Amino acid sequence: MKMKITPDFFIYLSMVLFSIGLIGVLVRRNLIVIFMFIELMLNAVNLSFIAYSYKLGQVDGQIYVFFVMVLAAVEVAVGLGLIMLIYRNKKSLDVDEINIMKN
Amino acid sequence: MEILIYIFAILSVLFAINMLIQKKMINVALSLLGCMVSIAVLFIYLYATFVGMLQLIVYAGSVMVLFLIIITLLDPFGKIKYTFTSRLWTFFVSIIGLIFGLLLYVIYGSEKKVEAINSSHFSIKALSDRLFTIYLLPFEVISILILVGIIGSIYFGKKNLTDGDEDENNA
Numbered sequence: 511m512k513m514k515i516t517p518d519f520f521i522y523l524s525m526v527l528f529s530i531g532l533i534g535v536l537v538r539r540n541l542i543v544i545f546m547f548i549e550l551m552l553n554a555v556n557l558s559f560i561a562y563s564y565k566l567g568q569v570d571g572q573i574y575v576f577f578v579m580v581l582a583a584v585e586v587a588v589g590l591g592l593i594m595l596i597y598r599n600k601k602s603l604d605v606d607e608i609n610i611m612k613n
Numbered sequence: 614m615e616i617l618i619y620i621f622a623i624l625s626v627l628f629a630i631n632m633l634i635q636k637k638m639i640n641v642a643l644s645l646l647g648c649m650v651s652i653a654v655l656f657i658y659l660y661a662t663f664v665g666m667l668q669l670i671v672y673a674g675s676v677m678v679l680f681l682i683i684i685t686l687l688d689p690f691g692k693i694k695y696t697f698t699s700r701l702w703t704f705f706v707s708i709i710g711l712i713f714g715l716l717l718y719v720i721y722g723s724e725k726k727v728e729a730i731n732s733s734h735f736s737i738k739a740l741s742d743r744l745f746t747i748y749l750l751p752f753e754v755i756s757i758l759i760l761v762g763i764i765g766s767i768y769f770g771k772k773n774l775t776d777g778d779e780d781e782n783n784a
Contacts, residue, residue: 515615518720520655523622525716527648529709530629536705542638542684546645549676550629553652556668564659567731569740573748575664579671580755584762586676590683591769597687 520561527554541593541603545586552582618658625651638684642677649673660735 531554534547556575563571593603600608628648635641649672656665733739744752 515618515658517659519622520659521716521720523626523655525713526626527629527652529712530626530633532708532712533705534633536701537633540638542680542687543641546632546641546680549672550632550645550648553649553668553672556664557652557655560656560659560661560664563661563735567734569735569743572661572664572735572740573744575661576667576744577751577755579664579667580759583671583676584758586679587762587766588769590679591766593683594686595769603687 517561517565520564521558524554524558524561527551527557539605541596541605541608542590544605545589545593549582549586552578618655621651621654625655638688639681642680642684645680646673646677649677660732662735663737663740 528551531547531551534550535544538544538547556578559571559575559578563569563575596608597603600610602608625648628644628651631644632641632648635644649668653665653668653673656662656668
């Protein structure tokens with residue numbers, strides 16, 4: 511397998527994906543959709559880890575990605591449980607209506 | 614080969630932009646699925662075969678199934694609101710400019726030369742050698758994290774966990 515694409519290309523790509531995820535987190539008003547954009551940002555960071563692991567010729571970046579994936583899976587399990595709880599109590603997923611801590 | 618990688622890179626960005634545009638929750642979830650699969654292809658191209666398969670199984674498999682279950686339990690075709698104010702716009706532009714600037718600084722500050730790639734550096738054997746020697750402690754700690762996550766999600770799934778009014782009366 512010949513290599514012509516430089517690792518920098520993948521780092522730029524992860525930058526773009528991370529920015530899109532950040533815009534999504536800030537623009538969207540739905541809890542589940544915000545959560546999905548957080549997953550997108552995690553994926554972008556994983557991509558940059560892999561790109562640097564390739565660039566440096568070391569396998570450590572892949573191990574970090576492994577840990578990030580486990581973390582993301584746990585985060586999704588707990589976070590979706592919390593979202594279900596909020597929906598059951600407030601009957602809404604809109605972050606503008608969920609201001610329980612205000613009063 | 615290379616053209617395929619460019620196609621998948623463009624595809625992942627397009628799926629991500631589609632996530633921003635779509636109005637229904639279920640379409641956003643399916644776009645995220647496409648984005649994750651495209652990124653898994655890029656992982657495998659960068660010699661990260663183990664992580665790429667893990668991305669397919671863990672992310673595109675279980676995490677997306679969890680998302681889709683929750684979406685179908687709630688309202689799958691509900692429209693999603695946006696907030697777009699000019700103040701928010703300037704905030705975006707500044708934050709994204711900051712990220713881009715920082716990363717460009719890092720990229721141009723780092724070494725240009727790519728290490729001589731030897732695919733045996735990235736074999737499963739090399740990965741597990743490091744994972745079970747140097748990274749053994751994080752590996753064990755993350756298993757405790759999974760346990761905590763299981764207990765937490767079981768607790769949040771309990772039926773009689775309500776708004777807090779009754780709790781105050783009981784306490």
